[in-house]
Amino acid sequence: MRKLMIIIQGDFVAPRFDLATEVLTVRLEKNTIVGEPKMIIRERSSDEALCQMAVEEHITDIICGGIEEVHFNFLVWKKITVLDAVVGSWQLALEKCVAGILQQGEIVISKKDRRLSL
Amino acid sequence: MNFLFDLDIPLLLEGIPHPAMILDDSFRIMAMNRLMEAMTGYSTDKVVGLHGELIVRSNTGNNRSQLYSRVMQTGVAISVAGDIINSYRRKISIQYSIAVLDDKSGQHCGLLVVAEDLSAREAEHKSEMNNYSSLELIGHSPKMQKVFELIPMLAQTDTSVMITGETGTGKDKIAEVIHQKSSRARFSFIKVNCGALPPGLLESELFGHVKGSFTGATRNKQGMFSLADKGTLFLTEIGDMPSSLQVKLLSVLDDRAFIPVGGENKITVDVRIIAATHRSLREQVRKNKFREDLFYRLNVLQVHLPPLREREGDVRYLLDFFLQKFTRVLNKSIVGFAPKAMQSLLEYPYPGNIRELSNTVEYAVNVCGRKKINTDHLPPYIFEQHIEENPQPLEVAAEKKAKKKSVVDEVSINKQSERLENWPEIERQLIIDILKEHRGNRTRAAEGLGWGRMKLWRKMKKYGLQE
Numbered sequence: 001m002r003k004l005m006i007i008i009q010g011d012f013v014a015p016r017f018d019l020a021t022e023v024l025t026v027r028l029e030k031n032t033i034v035g036e037p038k039m040i041i042r043e044r045s046s047d048e049a050l051c052q053m054a055v056e057e058h059i060t061d062i063i064c065g066g067i068e069e070v071h072f073n074f075l076v077w078k079k080i081t082v083l084d085a086v087v088g089s090w091q092l093a094l095e096k097c098v099a100g101i102l103q104q105g106e107i108v109i110s111k112k113d114r115r116l117s118l
Numbered sequence: 119m120n121f122l123f124d125l126d127i128p129l130l131l132e133g134i135p136h137p138a139m140i141l142d143d144s145f146r147i148m149a150m151n152r153l154m155e156a157m158t159g160y161s162t163d164k165v166v167g168l169h170g171e172l173i174v175r176s177n178t179g180n181n182r183s184q185l186y187s188r189v190m191q192t193g194v195a196i197s198v199a200g201d202i203i204n205s206y207r208r209k210i211s212i213q214y215s216i217a218v219l220d221d222k223s224g225q226h227c228g229l230l231v232v233a234e235d236l237s238a239r240e241a242e243h244k245s246e247m248n249n250y251s252s253l254e255l256i257g258h259s260p261k262m263q264k265v266f267e268l269i270p271m272l273a274q275t276d277t278s279v280m281i282t283g284e285t286g287t288g289k290d291k292i293a294e295v296i297h298q299k300s301s302r303a304r305f306s307f308i309k310v311n312c313g314a315l316p317p318g319l320l321e322s323e324l325f326g327h328v329k330g331s332f333t334g335a336t337r338n339k340q341g342m343f344s345l346a347d348k349g350t351l352f353l354t355e356i357g358d359m360p361s362s363l364q365v366k367l368l369s370v371l372d373d374r375a376f377i378p379v380g381g382e383n384k385i386t387v388d389v390r391i392i393a394a395t396h397r398s399l400r401e402q403v404r405k406n407k408f409r410e411d412l413f414y415r416l417n418v419l420q421v422h423l424p425p426l427r428e429r430e431g432d433v434r435y436l437l438d439f440f441l442q443k444f445t446r447v448l449n450k451s452i453v454g455f456a457p458k459a460m461q462s463l464l465e466y467p468y469p470g471n472i473r474e475l476s477n478t479v480e481y482a483v484n485v486c487g488r489k490k491i492n493t494d495h496l497p498p499y500i501f502e503q504h505i506e507e508n509p510q511p512l513e514v515a516a517e518k519k520a521k522k523k524s525v526v527d528e529v530s531i532n533k534q535s536e537r538l539e540n541w542p543e544i545e546r547q548l549i550i551d552i553l554k555e556h557r558g559n560r561t562r563a564a565e566g567l568g569w570g571r572m573k574l575w576r577k578m579k580k581y582g583l584q585e
Contacts, residue, residue, distance in 0.1 A: 009182075015175035016203055066175040066203030085159070085205035087172050105205050107164055 002028040004097065005054055007064040008090045013108075017067035017084075018047035024090065025057065031098055047071050054080055063093050063102065136234040137212075140219070141170045143227055145186045157235060159205030174233055176202045178214045189216045190226055202233065211236040255291060256439050259429040265292070268421055273299035278371070278416050281394040283423030286473030289394040290354060292421060297350040302390060305349030308342050313358030321363055322379050325370075331380020341378060343370065343387050350390045356416065357397035357408060364409045371415050391416065426468045426475065433464055436472060440479035441491070448483055456492045466500050546581040549574070553583075 006024040007014045014020035021042045027034040042049070047067075051074055054062060061081045075082050083102055086093050088109035096102035128149050131138050137154035139147055147170055150162045158165075158173050165173050171180055178200035179185060189196055195217035201209050213234040221227040257266065272279055273296050281289045290309065297307040315323055318332075326341030342351060353359070359367070370376045375386045393416045402408035426433060437455065445452045455463065459482075468474050478497060486495040493501075549567070556562040564574040578584050 012172065015172055016177065018203070019177055019181065065172075066205070067207055068203060068209050069207040072207050084207065087160075087165075087168065105159070107160075107168070109168065 001034075002060045003058055004028055004061045004063065004094070005057070005059045006090050006094060007050065007062070011089055011091070013063060013065050013086045013088060013090045013093055015065045015087075017050060017064045017071060019045045020050070020064075021045050023050070023053070024094075025059070026094065028098060031100065033098065037094075051075060051078075054078070061097065063090070063097055134232060136232050138230065138232045139170065139174070141186065141229040141231060143190065145170050145183050145190075145229065147173060148228065153235075154233065157202070157204060157210060157233065170229075170231060174202055174214075174231065175204075176200050176212065176214055176233070178212075180214070185214075185216055186229060189218050189229060193218045193226060199236070211240050254439075255288070255295060256435050257429060257432050258435060259424075259432045261424040262429055262432060265421060265423060269295055269299060272296050272419055272421065275419070276390050277418045278391045278393065279419045279421065280399075280417045281392065281421045281423065282399070283394075283396065284425045284471055285396045286471035287423040287425060288472055289396075289423060290352070292423065293350075293352045293354075293392045293394060296392060297352070297390075300350070300390070302349050306346050307350050307352065308346040309352040309354060310342050311354050312363075313355035317360040317362060320360070321366070324363070325366070325376050325378050326381075326385075327379035328381045331378075335380065341376075343376060343389055344385060346389045347387045348389075350392055353391060353393045355395055356393040357395035357399055357402050359408075361407075361409065364412050368409065368412045368415060371412075426471045433468070433475065434460075436475055437463055437479060440476050441483065444480050444483040450483055450486070451489065452483060452486055452491060453489050454491070456490045459491050459493045459496055462493055462496060462500055542581070545577065546583070549577060549581065549583060 004026040006026070007017055007020045008022045008024050009015065009020060010022075014022065021044065023040045023042065024037050025040070026037045048071075051071055053059075054075060055078055059080055061083070062075060063083050063086055065084070065086060067082070067084045072082055072084060083097065083104050083106075085105040086102070087107045092108040092110060093102055093106075096106070096108055102108070127140060128151070131140065131149055131151035131154075134151060134153075137151065137157040139150040139154050142148050146167050147162075147165050150158075150165070154174075155161055160173055169183070170186065171183060178198045185196060185198070195215065197213060197215040199211070199213050201211045203209050213236055215232045215234070217230045217232075218226050219228040219230055255266070257263065269292070279293075279296060281292055283289050293309075294307060297303060310320075310324060312320060322332075322335075322339065322341070324341050324343055326339050326344055327335050329335055329338050353367075366376065370387075371391065374388065375384045377384055399408055399413050399417070403410050403413050426436075437460070441452065441454070444450075463478070466478075470477075478500065481497050482491045482495045486492070549563070552563045552566045553560070556566060560574055561571060564571045567574065569577075575584075
């Protein structure tokens with residue numbers, strides 16, 4: 001069982017980990033989504049609090065935009081797989097991640113998504 | 119504007135010496151220069167058509183394109199400081215400048231975004247801050263090292279600081295450094311000399327006044343407290359502050375609010391106070407010249423700056439530092455001091471401390487027309503004072519004079535005059551000293567002073583030395 005956390009802003013993966021207030025958690029079983037994705041709106045943005053949350057929620061994978069080295073290293077040290085600097089729609093990123101083809105720094109945006117507002 | 123040539127936008131962007139990009143009217147990237155590619159970690163061909171903020175991930179309040187929208191709507195360029203996190207997980211400080219672009223019909227059609235990388239400048243500033251000598255704080259003596267160790271601790275807190283030390287020891291400089299190293303550094307550091315202005319003017323200067331509050335108050339004026347909001351207010355010569363203002367200052371320190379002269383409404387401020395004085399405030403409190411409660415309120419953290427005569431070995435460093443400084447400023451080619459001049463300068467006691475030393479070197483650099491500063495280039499008082507104030511011969515003379523029942527012990531006066539400012543204080547100290555010397559025997563003390571017993575009794579009564 002994998003537990004995925006995507007740091008989002010509207011329809012997009014949030015540009016910055018430290019400024020994001022929206023978090024989506026998804027459970028994955030054998031590369032399929034189990035149950036409904038859970039959306040959490042946080043009262044305020046905090047990179048420290050997000051790291052803490054990831055550890056407490058037993059997250060195995062994180063998809064995010066820009067993240068500072070220190071927080072990246074902390075999450076990796078906690079044995080969490082971090083796919084950072086991802087740009088684009090979080091739904092596309094999630095699909096790619098489930099399929100196991102999402103990469104760090106990937107721009108996942110369709111022509112349709114380009115019209116979406118940040 | 120109609121150009122006589124076609125603008126090649128990518129080429130134009132390359133000419134900008136900072137990371138830059140052009141966005142269309144929906145804030146999507148049209149072009150980026152190579153510096154922007156390097157800073158963000160994305161190549162232009164991959165990001166063309168993407169929203170600018172997805173690539174330049176700034177914290178400048180541009181969340182959900184607020185800044186872009188504002189510039190696009192108003193047409194007024196803005197520039198804000200902040201940082202970005204690039205794809206290499208590096209946080210880079212930037213100055214984010216956004217300007218609108220118009221098409222031929224004058225309609226806003228896009229934005230020019232420049233993100234100046236400030237990290238190099240900040241690193242330089244940090245190294246400057248860590249290196250005290252670049253802040254003109256020179257000191258290798260143990261006493262000064264202790265002061266330097268205190269500075270980071272004092273900078274971390276918002277508590278009031280009291281800086282004491284003789285005139286010319288660098289109280290202002292230390293106050294400024296504490297401010298610069300504190301979290302208030304990006305706000306104002308305002309210095310007010312409490313001894314330089316008459317009470318009425320000082321009150322208006324500190325707390326401001328409203329129009330019509332007194333003759334000549336033709337407009338509202340903000341006081342130094344308002345101007346220093348979120349910053350630091352440095353009150354120098356606090357020992358000379360009039361009593362009436364001391365009360366008001368105390369209430370500001372307690373309530374963090376005040377009413378301007380002639381005003382009705384309270385103004386709330388967040389100001390850190392650093393006070394300095396060359397007087398002994400405890401002595402001032404004892405004489406009822408300074409409020410005890412204010413003294414305790416200000417004297418939370420204390421830094422004492424040692425006089426130059428107590429800073430072993432620092433004179434040489436300071437001489438070299440000021441020589442280099444003034445040689446550079448005055449465009450001279452002096453390389454150093456001749457041994458005799460250096461000897462004289464090292465032996466001089468510098469009662470005016472670093473200010474005097476600096477002035478002495480400035481004089482010498484101005485006068486000197488050669489490669490090395492000689493004794494001829496030094497101010498004459500260096501040699502005169504040196505004879506008078508050399509402590510060793512004076513102490514010997516003191517012993518002799520005490521035996522000879524001299525009327526006034528010149529040595530004591532010389533010694534005390536460094537600390538005491540007026541004659542009654544000097545005379546009082548003189549009586550104490552002579553009484554101590556004669557183990558409280560008044561007859562012999564009076565003889566020592568060349569006075570009768572009655573005069574000694576009268577003086578002791580005057581100075582409160584009677585049991």
